[in-house]
Amino acid sequence: MTVPRVERPGLYYPKLPATWWLRNANYFRFMLRELSSVFIALFLVVFLIQLHRLPQGPGAYAAYLETLRAPGWIIFHVLALAFALYHSVTWFNLTGVVQVVHLGERQVPPRLVVGASFALWAVVSVVLLWFLLRG
Amino acid sequence: MTEETMTLEVTRYRPGHDREPRTESFTVPYRKDWVVLDALNHIKDRIDGTLSYRWSCRMGVCGSCGMMVNGVPKLTCAAFLRDYRPGPIRVGPLANFPVIRDLVIALDDFMEKLRRVKPWIIRAVEKPVADGEYLQTPAQLDAYKQFSMCINCMLCYAACPVYGLEPAFVGPAAIALAYRYNLDSRDEGYRLREPVLSEAVGVWECTFVGECSVVCPKGVDPAAAIQRSKLAGATDWLLSMIMPWGGRR
Amino acid sequence: MPGDDGYQHDLLVIGGGGAGLRAAIAAAEESNRLSIAVLSKVYPMRSHTVSAEGGTAAVMRENDSLDTHAKDTIFGSDFLADQDVVEVFVKEAPGEVIRLEHWGCPWSRDPDGRVSVRPFGGMTVNRTLYAADKTGFHMLHALFQTSLKYERITRYDEWFATSLLLEDGKVCGVTALNLHDGQMRPIVAKAVIMCTGGAGRIFPFTTNAAIKTGDGMALAYRAGVALKDMEFVQYHPTGLPGTGILITEAARGEGGHLKNKDGYRYLQDYGLGPPTDTPVHRKMELGPRDILSRCHIQEHQKGRTFDGPDGHYVHLDLRHLGEKLIDKNLPFVRELARNYVGIDPVHEPIPVRPVVHYMMGGISTDITGKTSLDGLYAAGEAACVSINGANRLGSNSLTELLVFGARAGRAAARHALERPTLRSNPLAQLASDERRRLDQRFLRADGREKIADIREEMQKAMESGCGIYRDRATMEGTCQTLRKLRERFAHISLADKDAIFNTELIAALELECTLDVAETVARSALAREESRGSHTRTDFPKRDDARFLKHSLAYRTPDGPRIEYLPATITRWPPEERKY
């Protein structure tokens, strides 16, 4: 897929090293943002296994929950939560840039779109929290 | 009285002599109203006439004098020495481009890509000049104005790691200009530009690092142009999959 | 890029700015049989058209008329414009700006969707179209991007033309240096159009970009073509002190005020009053540029200007316009003031002073852009087709490059179609001769003179002798200095002996061009013993129509320019006293 570039003699062609993302803070934050997807996916796999234990009866389910109490898992979940929050914040900030919203002829300022996304996130989270914890 | 000075560490590359770039230090007078370009001009006029670089308008609109200043793509006519005190300041050619000599990079690659995205008004039927202008409301103008501010200074390409890794990537400025014409109420060329934007090394190559928009000296926001082009392309694709008429708009 | 069969075209445009691109497109539309080339020492979008800010004049509204635009232009020119040319100019202007609109130029718009017009200095009605305050930038990019759709337009980007090739008294191409490989090559063409812009860099303090060194003017001059009306150098009244960066006249068109150090709108003391809150056409800050620049100097002589490290200045006050209007119509002014003098015009007045801005003179052409040399054409600031006379009105120059760029493109295209094909073989020899000349001159010489020294002394001499106010004694001094600098230039030494991207060699070639152009300016100015438009002599303070209602023509001789004259064309507007 990659088309090799024809290099002309005399010119110096710089090579971008694999460590380019350590060169500036924005690049590094980009890499963290992308990496967040790994933690989110891992959590969802953990969740999927939990759901898999559900029909196997209360014993199997409790045993699985017990595993998650291990310090290693707690540390993993703290880390995953931090990444998940980072993902949410960057995601909503960026979608405001991508999604152009029009009201009549005028474009809604991206700042408002971003604000609305954060508000939606808050509402959804509260509703979800209430639903999960009410029983 | 001793004059205050500053040191510039300038990347030099002499084709045919150097196998790769090297650094040379120059001491220049420090003036609080001097920009990096003034310091380079001082070097060229008074210290070493062989230093090569491009410049012209020295007011941030011709786009000639883009260089890496302390590793960040900058217009050197707008980078003040006072913001880099006490120095030294590292000045190099724009990253990700082949270097012709010293601080001069080759941009024929961009010129070719610019032509490929067809950055001109395309219409099925052109209105005769005698019939006057196409009407365009201020809101219709605002829709694309931001993306018409690109001065082709190449800072966005120097900031883009994807371009650094994949030189075939159409890249921020060219896509932003294609998007600018797609948004123009006078234009009907979306279908003709779409194939270039959706090709293997078009918009889909971008991973939204976003640094292009950070370094853009004119507030163009090419990253937004690329993501919106993706959204438009994906929406088109979806329509073409589910609509019997193939989603032509 | 050129093939193996050499560098042969029907039409060659030198310069990729507004005029050059307009000419190339016009030629491409004139005939699809033509091979067209645009050669420029910079990439086209770097050309100085990019820096134009305020706007471009054309009659677009019902309350305006071609005659008013013509009369304003002629009046502004202090009656030195050729009136037949001005009539063609105003007639073709509206079509040209509409064509540019069709090509995508993002003109600012009225709520009903029509292109907006704003007031400008010396104009009696609002007739200046604009794209916020980056009009030149948007026009240049629209022209450049539109030019990309013509496959028949070949570009030679970053090539420097060093001489015109002549055969039997006809132009048949140029020799040019490719910066990328340092090779000199002949580029053969049946017609050549010079669109290389002005030469503001002969002065130390100018709005002009580094590239504006009068290269095309010098090439034509050396080939025997006259440079017309070179004594007329326009000072723009509002540049930033120190850098000379332009603060557009549109800032005053939108209602900005010029104030002295007492906060007083001093222009009312010079017959431009009365001061009003809203701008009145041709009054106060909307007076023409030559008069406003002189007012500044007189105000300075009265001790009523500010004094700063970069000389005297006054205030351009935009505060009363409000942030919203400034951001909508003058965003670039705000950006420039913030970046370069650290001042936000929303809250503080901007320091400004007169600065060299534009050359009214240039390569003498007729109404089609043709010069006296068969096959050579010129347009834009490099040319003098005589619509600007002794003082150009703001916003006429962008229109000029469209109207006369297109005219030159069409005329040159027709000329090329009629002319038989040229043979390039003997010309290769000429190119290697030219290469040898440059090598001997610059690369092998063991001289002692530095480019920067000669350039600085030339600029100093031009400022002292050919500034806003002039007199015989200082101009004679300037002429002598320029002669001496020419001798010193022969002993120039270059540190850079490399072929690839040798910018020092280019700087030397440019310096040689500026020396030629500077001399024509000084000698033409010395010979004109009157005051007219931008040319103001303290020893001849009055306009003298009996002796000088005529254009100067500077011809090259070994001893410096020889000055001849050509009567100005008067059709419907007999000269009268120029009062605003």
Added chain:
Amino acid sequence: MLTRKTSEPFWWLLFAAGGMVAALLVPVHLLVQGLAVPLGWTSISHARMLALAAQPLVKLYLFALIALPLYHWAHRFRFILEDLGLRGLRTPIALLSYGAAVLGTVATLWVLWRI
């Protein structure tokens, strides 16, 4: 099989949907299931979980919650590897990443089917 030109928008749409789901919903689930329950701040009984997960609408919700972010992961993971310089392996990386997401989708369907 989808060609590259048409497949990119397909995967990108799944990525975008997954990213949105992850941003809106995952933090709360992580907080409750990953920390609150294991640390004993709260508890959700097996019976209630089972009853909830058996409802068709909740199943649909869980499917979206788990499967879509997998495509978000696959897309980003693919480009992380490419951005780290593995451009020569573009095709295998893409197959591996999206393949894993498809497998995850199938697994999710299977788990939810059995509840």
